[in-house]
Amino acid sequence: MRVLAAMSGGVDSAVAAARAVDAGHAVTGVHLALSRSPESHRAGARGCCTVEDAHDARRAADVLGIPFYVWDLAERFEHDVIEEFVAAYSAGRTPNPCVRCNERIKFAAVLDRALALGFDAVVTGHHAQLSGAVLRRSVDPDKDQSYVLGTLRPEQLMHAIFPLGDTTKTEVRAEAARRGLAVADKPDSHDICFIADGDTGRWLRDRLGPRPGPVVDAVTGERVGEHDGAFAFTIGQRRGLRLGRPAPDGRPRYVLDISPVTATVTVGPAQALDVRDLVADVAVWPHEGPVACAAQVRAHGRAVPATAEAVGDELYIRLGEPVRGTAPGQAVVLYDGDRVLGGGHVRRFGRFGAGPRDAGRPGG
Secondary structure (H helix, E strand, O other): OEEEEEOOOOHHHHHHHHHHHHOOOEEEEEEEEOOOOHHHOOOOOOOOOOHHHHHHHHHHHHHHOOOEEEEEOHHHHHHHHHHHHHHHHHOOOOOOHHHHHHHHHHHHHHHHHHHHOOOOEEEOOOOEEEEOOEEEEOOOOOOOOHHHHOOOOHHHHOOEEOOOOOOOHHHHHHHHHHOOOHHHHOOOOOOOOOOOOOOHHHHHHHHHOOEOEEEEEOOOOOEEEEEOEHHHOOOOOOOOOOEOOOOOOOOOOEEEEEEOOOOEEEEEOHHHHEEEEEEEEOOEOOOOOOEEEEEEOOOOOOOEEEEEEEEOOEEEEEEEEEEEOOOOOOEEEEEEOOEEEEEEEEEEEOOOOOOHHHOOOOOO
8 A cells, every 4th residue: 555654753653654664555754844933842842843853754764765755734733723722722621632633634634635645544653553444542551542533533544554553652662773763762742742841821821812810719609819811721720720718628629610701710629520421522423322331531531431322413421430620622532442432522511310312501
């Protein structure tokens, strides 16, 4: 097959490309230039998309003896990932940009262009297993990335290759060293790739400007603090609340709700974060009736027993045990063992009563 290897400049994508070559495919490497000003990202930054990353990808392609190109997708990335990320936070949601990047960039823009150019598939260094359109967890639970791929459609997965799903990260690094790839010991990138210093609150404030408002205690109704912008908070956050007075019971308080309209951040006790019922949009769910499964709502979160059922364009999910700190905008991915069944993005919480059609207002 003719395959396009997406090479980020990291060790995983380099070894994935190498394995595609070993498998006998005609491999072409491509580095995605997603930043409008990659020169502003210093070496050692938390994210990717630096000039150094592009150079590392090219050097790996040279070692493998494959053609290499750079595709400038900065404008598409800005529109489909960064602007949506800002809009989501501004609306009080907590998005996962890696999920969106996979949906809109790697397995939409890149895959569409690859197919148009005559390639049969796109190879990436994601840690997940794939058989046809069936996605499964990686054998390395600490590096499993099936969650950030869990909302991809079957037709996208049919043209994807994930060579690393049967290998631990330690083994990947050792293989890179054996192959003479200079990225063997390169540190992993961290979310969020386009916020190089990791200070999401400051980055959003620079984009949106200050939007001050009150911090209110859900138990007493009292105004207990001030903030410069509700967008700097996420559901479940404990640190950095800058509260002016302790809770009546002396226990820590957490962010329970974010209201962009009134610029109000509501805080309260940890147990108020417990959620048992979720309503999500349907990204992928080819199943009829209620399905017993396991639900995961964070990239490195634990999957909990659940029952899911699609009604119209919404996916109603009842959790077998409470999950703490879930926020609208997060992806929810549903599993049967290690197999991904589908998923979507959390819209709201509900108390469903007798069934999904009885879903109540947010507030679970």
